[in-house]
Amino acid sequence: MIAFLIDADNFSSPVWIDEAFQTLERTDGSISIRRAYGSAENLKGLADSLRIWAVRPFVNLPLPKNTTDMSLAVDAMELACMVPKPKLVVIGSGDLDFVPLVVRLRERGIKVVCVTERSKMAQDAVPAYDQVIYVGGDQVDQPIAVEPKPVATAPVRPPTKKVSIKSPAVKTTSSKPLPAKKVVAKKAPAKKSTGASSDAVTVPRILAVVPNLKAGQWQLLSEVAKVLHDEKLLAKNATSTKLFKKFPHHFELMPAVKPNQVRFILPLQ
The missing domain is CATH 1.10.10 (Arc Repressor Mutant, subunit A)
Structure with a gap:
């Protein structure tokens, strides 16, 4: 049994949800439990995708932040106590708040996968999951297949008679060895920086x-x-x-x- 729990306040694009379901069903099979948690406004924006994929919406109470995360976490632990329990729980969110939940689910022998958009993923949360699936674009560069080129073979020529030709003697004008050429080491190109230097951050x-x-x-x-x-x-x-x-x-x-x-x-x- 597979459960897909969506934090609609974070994983809030219909395109992401469509891609997530297609990827999960292709790799892991049919998803039995499908739920989305969030505010009424966010769930309304996902209404078409939730209807197409038969996802049950759970409207969050109009309370301060983190109530959606708590609602999702409570249901996830309730599912983990079921008999039989899910073999896989997929969390549709990149929030760091779900790390304690992920740890508890894994302690109960449940595989936990995160589905998120790359800019929404908290990097400190990545090691907690068994797998992170990114949606919303091409995330993996596919290698380009290169076909081997045929090796050209020279035509076989019939053997020819060897003719010995004496080469004229070369006169040497000096016994001094030629000076060795200086080898100038090429400088390695500087690496491009992907972010500010730690010394420059104040x-x-x-x-x-x-x-x-x-x-x-x-x-x-x-x-x-x-x-x-x-x-x-x-x-x-x-x-x-x-x-x-x-x-x-x-x-x-x-x-x-x-x-x-x-x-x-x-x-x-």
């Missing part, structure tokens, strides 16, 4: 691109990391956790193990 630059941190309130690390990636202050494969740990007197992470929140430490007045 606390004022971080606060300039993420002004919400200036208030000193806790912010979701995944959302802050996305802004830093978009503004090229964080390299493509770099993690936001390592970046903030370079400024222990200015930023605080929580919890200590696998942090998912960050705040700016306001200076004492």
